[in-house]
Amino acid sequence: MSSASVQECLQLQLLEMEMLLSMFPNQGEVKLEDVNALTTIKRYLEGTREALPPKIEFVITLQIEEPKVKIDLQVTMPHSYPYVALQLFGRSSELDRQQQLLLNRGLTSYIGTFDPGELCVCAAIQWLQDHGASYFLNRKLVYEPSIQAKPVKNIFLRMWIYSHHIYQQDLRKKILDAGKRLDVTGFCMTGKPGIICVEGFKEHCEEFWHTIRYPNWKHISCKHAESIETEGNGEDLRLFHSFEELLLEAHGDYGLRNDYHMNLGQFLEFLKKHKSEHVFQILFGIESKNSDS
Numbered sequence: 001m002s003s004a005s006v007q008e009c010l011q012l013q014l015l016e017m018e019m020l021l022s023m024f025p026n027q028g029e030v031k032l033e034d035v036n037a038l039t040t041i042k043r044y045l046e047g048t049r050e051a052l053p054p055k056i057e058f059v060i061t062l063q064i065e066e067p068k069v070k071i072d073l074q075v076t077m078p079h080s081y082p083y084v085a086l087q088l089f090g091r092s093s094e095l096d097r098q099q100q101l102l103l104n105r106g107l108t109s110y111i112g113t114f115d116p117g118e119l120c121v122c123a124a125i126q127w128l129q130d131h132g133a134s135y136f137l138n139r140k141l142v143y144e145p146s147i148q149a150k151p152v153k154n155i156f157l158r159m160w161i162y163s164h165h166i167y168q169q170d171l172r173k174k175i176l177d178a179g180k181r182l183d184v185t186g187f188c189m190t191g192k193p194g195i196i197c198v199e200g201f202k203e204h205c206e207e208f209w210h211t212i213r214y215p216n217w218k219h220i221s222c223k224h225a226e227s228i229e230t231e232g233n234g235e236d237l238r239l240f241h242s243f244e245e246l247l248l249e250a251h252g253d254y255g256l257r258n259d260y261h262m263n264l265g266q267f268l269e270f271l272k273k274h275k276s277e278h279v280f281q282i283l284f285g286i287e288s289k290n291s292d293s
Contacts, residue, residue, distance in 0.1 A: 005080070005083070006052070006079050006080065007045060009079060009080050009081060009082065009083060010041050010044065010045060010053070010079070011045060012082055012119060013041070013056055013077050013081060013082075014038065014041060014042065014045075015119070016119045016121055016122070017038060017056065019122060020060070020121060020122065023122070023125075024060060029060065029061065030058055030059075030060050031058055031059045031060075031061075032056070032057070032058045033057040033058060033059075033214070034054055034057070037053065037054060037055075037056050037057075038056070040053040040054065041053045041056070052079065055076055055077055055078060055079060056075075056076075056077040057074075057075065057076045057077070058074075058075055059072050059073065059074050059075070059214070060072070060073045060075070060125065061073075062125060062128055062129060062132070064128075064129065064132045064133050064136070065133075069092055069094045069132075069133075069136055070092060070094075071090050071091070071092045071103075071128055071132050072090070072091050072092065073088065073089075073090050073124065073125065073128060074088070074089045074090075074091070074210050074214070075087070075088055075121060075124075082114075082116065082117055082118055082119050082120065083116045083117055084116070085111070085112075086111060086120060086121065086124075088104075088107060088108070088111060088124055089104060089206055089207065089210055090103050090104055090107055090128060090132070091207065091210070092136075094136055095135060095136065097182070097183075097204075099135050099136070100135075100203075100207070101201075101203045101204075102135060103132065103135040104203050104206075105203070106131065106135075107124060107127060107128065110123075110124070110127050111123075111124055153229050153230070153231055154201050154202070154229070154230055154231070154234065155201065155202040155227050155228070155229055155230075156199070156200070156201060156202070156227065156228045156229075156230050156234040156237045157199065157200065157201070157202040157205040157206075157225060157226070157227045158186075158197065158198070158199040158205075158225065158226040158227075158239070159196075159197070159198050159199070159205050159209060159222050159224075159225050160195070160196075160197055160222070160223050160224040160225070160279050160282065160283060161195070161196040161197070161198070161209070161220060161221070161222050161223070162193060162194075162195060162220070162221055162222075162223045162283055163193060163194035163195075163196070163217075163219055163220040163221075164192065164193060164194070164219040165191065165192040165193060165194050165219075166188065166189075166190045166191065166194025166196075167190065167191070167192075171217075172188065172190055172245065174211075174212060175188045175196065175212050175245075176188065176243070176244075176245060178208050178211045178212055179198065179208065179243030180243055182200065182204045182207060182208050182211075183200050183201065183204050184198050184199060184200035184204050184205060184208055184243055185198075185199055185200060185238050185239075185240040185241060185242055185243050186198040186199050186240050186243050187240060187243065187244050187245070187246040188243075188244075188245050188246065189245075189246040189247075189248065189267065190245060190246070190247065191248070193283075195246075195267070195283060196212075197240070197276075197279075198243070199237075199238055199239065199240065200234065200238075201234060202227065209222065223282055223283055224279060224282045224283070239274045239275055239276060240274060246270065248263050248266045248267060248270070249263045249266060264284065267280075268280050
């Protein structure tokens with residue numbers, strides 16, 4: 001999209017955020033990941049800031065009256081939204097994994113009916129308030145036999161996530177716990193830099209990403225994602241057999257954080273063993289040297 005089109009999109013996003021903040025006026029109802037995001041975008045549109053502002057990301061907690069439950073709706077607006085798809089994820093501690101999967105499939109399917117250029121966060125909220133309760137019922141009632149009879153196409157996703165560093169014990173535990181709780185495989189390479197690969201069905205990978213990232217992990221980004229449509233269980237597409245922490249040799253002093261750099265040569269060998277050598281350049285901007293040459 002041209003810069004003018006991006007500006008048009010950001011103006012529409014601000015308009016939608018104003019509507020949301022008027023619908024949810026109480027403190028904390030709309031939790032922006034970056035509290036200055038809207039101000040930064042306004043400065044960009046006024047021409048007082050040259051760099052493209054960060055994406056608008058926030059969580060809205062919705063109260064479902066019957067049964068009395070809460071759904072957290074996590075929203076990311078790409079710079080080109082509403083002309084590209086909104087990223088949405090609904091979650092609730094009251095839903096089991098299968099119910100949450102079905103809820104998000106229903107929500108994604110509904111949002112997919114909107115034309116490019118249409119704002120749809122408010123519509124997504126309305127859909128959750130109208131239909132969310134049905135996903136909290138007995139799981140047998142959620143399945144529709146007519147849908148079950150057709151082969152279901154799933155999206156198998158592999159995400160490559162880069163962080164400046166991963167050291168803290170509680171963060172490492174959070175990552176491992178999320179990997180083992182969800183039906184995903186991959187690894188977390190600790191140290192500097194920190195690399196995470198997670199693979200599995202799209203819904204599970206997105207839940208993993210939201211779990212580790214929220215509420216406030218800033219220096220982390222998904223550098224690359226690979227998606228494949230499948231009618232199977234995706235097991236034949238996996239490059240990893242479990243979700244594990246990857247510990248490689250490090251250069252420098254373990255006691256000094258700034259000197260604790262991971263051995264990237266070893267990491268490249270690890271990627272080669274798992275048919276993922278191509279990701280090395282994407283993660284680090286370095287061409288991998290073929291060991292046979």
